[in-house]
Amino acid sequence: MKAIFTTPLILASLLLPSLAQTAAPEADTVVEKKAEVLLAKGNSWTYDVTLTIPKDLDFKPEFDVPGEITPRGMVYKFSEKQVSNGPQPIESLKADVPVIDIFIENKLKKKQVLNYTNDQLHYHGTFMNNAEDPTKKVGFITIVPIVLYNKVAKIGDKWSWTTEKMPRFEFRVVSKNTKIEILGKTYITDKIRMDRIDKTTSNTLVSKEYWFAEGIGIVKEQEKKYISRDQAIVKTLELKEFKKAIK
Template structure:
C-alpha cells in the first residue's frame, strides 16, 4: 500500500511533464496572413546597435567624454514556431556580439502581432502580462493603442504613419510607431519602424530619469540573411508594402 502511493505520486509528476512536452512539439495552426508576418526558420536580421549613456550620478552640463558609447552587433534569429498553451508562438533569439542575451515569443493572431513573452538560454519562459502589441495588419495613422489597460493616460502606442526609411540594409517602407511610457518619474520614449514581411528595421529608445536624458539606444537593420546562406543579404523591397 505504502509503495503503491509512491508509484501514484511518481506517475502523476511524469504525466504532467509529458503533457507539457507534447504541447510544445506539434504545431498546426496556420499563419494568419503570410503577406504581413511570414518569417522563415533560420532567418537572421542583423542590426547595428548603438548605446549612448551617462551614469545616473551625472548632471548637466554633460561633457562629451562623460557620454559612454558602445556599438554592438545584434543578431535576431527566427527559431521557428511552436505550440505553447494552445497558441502558435514564434521564437526569436537575440545575440549580442555572438552571445545569446534573450529570446522573445511573438504571437500573430487576428491581424495583431504581439510580444507575449521572453525566454532565457535554458528555455525558461516568462509571459508578459499583458502582451505588448507591436504591429497590426491594417495599421492606420492616428490610431492609439492604449495598453496596458491600467496604464496612465499618455502611455501606449501611437501609430504615426507609413514612412520610407533608410538604414544600412536599404530603404524600406515601414510603419512608424511611437510609444511613451511614464512610470514614477522615469520617462521612456520608444519609436520603431516596422516593415511588413521583415520586422523592425529601426528602433530608438530614449530613457529619461531624474530630469535628464540618460540613455539613447538605437538599432538599425544592417543585413538580412538565413542561417544556410549567412553571407548573402537580400535586397530591400522596392515596392510599397
C-alpha cells in the same frame, strides 16, 4: 371571399420564414489562415546597435565591447542578431508561438516570444533559460499580447496595454508608408511611438520609436530610457541585414 381568407395567410407565410432567418445563428465562416512567413524558422535580422550612456551614470555593460567617450556620454557600438526558431511550445500560452533568439556579439542573451498574426505583430514576453538549471526560465510571458504593429492602423490611431504592477504601454501611429534610409537601404515603413508610462505619476519612463517595414519587420528602433528629467540612456538599432530562411 377566398381572397380575404388567403391574404393574411400568404402574408404570414412570407413573414414567418424571414423572422426565423433573423433568429437563426449566423453561419460560421471558416477563415483560412495564411502561413505567417515573417517569423518563419531561420529568418534572421542583424542590427547595428548604438548605446549611449550619460556621463555621470554608473553603468557596467553585459557585453565585452569597449566604449567611446563622447560629449553625450559613453557610446558603445555592437552587433545584435535576432534569429527565429519558428513556433515553439510555450507552456503558459498553451500554444506554439515563434521564439526569437537574441544574440549580442554572438552570445545568446535572451529569447523573445513574438507572433505575427492577422497583420499584427504581437509581443508575448522575454525570457532566458537559467544557466544552472536549463529547465527553469527567468522572465515574463503575457497571455494578452502587447500589439507592437497593426497593418490596418492609420495615422492618429492609438492603443494601450496595461496590467497590474507594470507601467502602462501606450502606442500611437505617427506616420504611414514613409521612406526611410537605413545603412544605405531605403524602406517603406510605418512609424510607431511607444511610451511606457508610470501609472501613479504619469511620467514617461521609456519612450521608443520604431519603424516597421512590411515583410521585413522592425528596420529601426530608438529607445530612450529616462533616468532623470534631462538624461536618458539611448539605444538605437538599425537593420544591417535581413535574411530569409532557405526553403
